[in-house]
Amino acid sequence: MLGQLWAKSWDPKGKHCYVTGGSSGLGLAVAKLLVLKGAHVSVVSRNAQRLESAMKELETVRTSPNQVLKSYSYDLITATGAREALDAVCEPHQRRNPDAIFMLAGSCHPRFFIEETEETMKTQMDQTYWVQAWTALEASKRMVRDKSKGKIVFHSAYIGYITLIGYAAYGPGRMAIRALADTLRQEFLLYDIDIHIAFPGTMYTPGYDIENATKPKITLKIEETDPGVTGDQYAKGLLRGVQSGDFHISPDLLGNIFRASMRGVAPSSNFFVDSFWNFIGWVGLPIWRMTVDSTVKGHRKEHEEYLSNKGFYSSSNKSFSQ
């Protein structure tokens, strides 16, 4: 903790930064910020069209003709996809591993647990956990083999700390990626690789619209007072956290309260400030939870009608395909 007061802030200038999910939302915002700070940036996502318009945006903030700005279309939810993407990304840099990897790809699809199927649960795990884990695995192996220094930046969400109704498939993935980051933080003390993980809350991005399309009404109701930020605003906080060497990055009030309340064994950047956040959470979170529970309880009848209208009670389907 004290060591950070004297630590040199990490500077992206001249470094090769690989950003997954970099064609929209938080990923694009972080990519733009890195370009502004003079980094070489490689962006990977699935949609070729979005990648094209993202590249145009990155070019508008280019600070020097030497910056290498590239984009590639790959699906990162398989180990093979992650490996091929990494190969492509390293190619223009003499096959050298990126100096920093920002894994910001993913999506959220909340719904009632009983409306999940095997497919939707697996997709959600793909979009929260595997889309980052495979890239982390591939990159780690190479970086350790080549004895390179570097940073791997994961992302989770508030829901990776505190979860609630509607997130039964999403919460697990967000908590799982937190666990992976926690494991690697300690394990990578064996190597010269820094681990970071950011926990954004509500962000007004295209992803947010997708999320709200399936989100149960009750979840929307519970969340309606949550403050939100734009992707650009959060990107600034995220990058600041990486530059300062924070492990769990939570550059906002709720994020700090949640993080400190869930700290467990994870290191904190400031023990005393975190103890303060922890105390606030200790008092505030149970109150929040009790009001949410009460809201859910009051929703029983409406929910019963909702399920009835969807023919849930009359279904005799005893498999996961429905």
Place this chain on the structure above:
Amino acid sequence: MLQYLGLENGVITLILSTLFLALWKMWPTKKWDPRGQFCYVTGGSSGLGLAVAIALTKRGAHVTIVARNEERLAKALAELEKTRQSSNQILRSYSFSLTDADASYAALEAASKDHGNKYPDTVFMCAGAARPGFFVEEDAKSMQKGMDNTYWIQAYTALAYTKQLVRSQTSGKLVFTCSLLGYMSLIGYSTYSPGKHALRGLAESLRSELILYNSSVHIMFSGNIDSPGYVEENRTKPKITLEIESTDKPTAPDVLAKELINGVQRGDFHIAPDMLSNIIRSSTTGATPHHNVLLDVLYALIGWIGLPLWRRGVDSTVLKHRKEHKDYLATRGFFKSTD
């Protein structure tokens, strides 16, 4: 003057409500009784699952155990028969691979046939396994298997059971079994702690969501269990992980089974079977309901100082291990591999 009175009232209210909350958890409430209940136990042929099945049988429940290995299931069922309390108890076993979604559903269906197509009153999900290793030595298969054997192996059962509970408009209980590695993580557990944290996430969302259906969730966080699974796990566990864990003695499964059932009876959401679990639980509470507020504050205070100190010690051990680890990777040809 008025302000002073107001403050005094406020302090009195705070003290009274704290006392109330503290005593509330100690008040005897209607306890869940396994007698006559239809209990479904996954991973029930060995280790914790078998201990839970035996404990439930002893308390007069109908017990169905589910696991993969038929031979182990047969031996386990024989043990359940030895502790049978009455001739009315329905004791059964079924072989299914619960890392498969359809099999998880089929297993519940098979079990319900013994009870007039009624689904279990309580589902104890004790299935799971660990294969610790260094992250850079993992591959796609081992990572997938890790998630299958920690998360999906319980999540599919939970999904099938919950759907049926709601469909039939009855209430029930889900009991997950997790690990201290569902609260925090440690070097060597990159294929294990994510799935265990995922279980916590599932349980937390479900606790909130099952209020809609008058059903409850419980989840136990235990340390190492003295079981065949533990022996298996230690065969490939990195030496450094073994070294860090060397001060933790594994707990006997029947002790944990008793704690689990007691926790369910008390209505605890997170079940912490010992001092260490309670300390870690209280240090990573988030919005999870407390047990006894005063005790939890005590645990949290211990953790507040103790856990960072412990972690620093472990980090220091890992740092000292760097050279040995480099030699280890070199002997395994890691640096030459182009894979």
